[in-house]
Amino acid sequence: MSSRKILFLVEVAVLAALAYLLDLASTFIFSRIWPEGGSVSLAMIPVFLISYRWGIKGGLLSGFLLGMLQFISGFAQIYTPIQGIIDYFVAFTLIGFSGIFASSIQRTVHEGKAGQWITLVIISTLTGSLLRFLAHFYTGIVFFGSYAPKGQPVALYSLIYNGTYMLPSFILSAIILILIISVSPRLVSPKKM
Secondary structure (H helix, E strand, O other), rough: OOHHHHHHHHHHHHHHHHHHHHHHHHHHHHHHOOOOOOOOOHHHHHHHHHHHOOOOOHHHHHHHHHHHHHHHHHHOOOOOOOHHHHHHHHHHHHHHHHHHHHHHHHHHHOOHHHHHHHHHHHHHHHHHHHHHHHHHHHHHHHOOOOHHOOOOOOHHHHHHHHHHHHHHHHHHHHHHHHHHHHOOOHHOOOOOO
C-alpha cells in the first residue's frame, strides 16, 4: 500500500474519531433540548476538513465512519433499523458531498484569494449541512411524526425540530472552518508523498 493511501486512511480515521468525540460532547450538553436526537454540534467540522483535503471520497468515508461510530456506540437515538440507518449512516455520509468543492477551495486558498475560498467554504458547508438536514427531515416526517403537537403538520414539526439544531450547526461549522483555514491554510491540502 502506498504511503499516500496510508496517510488518507489514517487522516480519515483520526478525524472521524474526533468528529465522534465532538458529537458525543454536544449530545451530553444538549440532550434535554432535543430528546428525540440531534444537537448543535461541531462534529461536522472534521468531516468537512477531510472533504476539503481529499475530496468526496474522503468526505463520504469519514462521514460514514462518524455515522457508524454513533450507530454502534449505544448513544444513538434508534427507534427502527431503517430510521437508524437513514439518521446515522446516510445523513452523516451525505456531509461528504461537500468535497465536490475540494479542488476549488484548495486552489483559491493556495492562490491567497480569501474572498473566493471563504465563499466556497460557506457554500460547501451549506451543501453538506443541507444534505444531512434533508435526511433528518425525512425521518422526522416518517418516523417521528407522532411527536408533532396536535394540529401541527408533521412536515412543519420536522422542519422546526431538525432546523433548530442544523441551522446553528451549519453556522458554527462555517465560522470555525473559516477561522481554522485562515490560521492554517495547509490543512486543506493533503501532503505530497
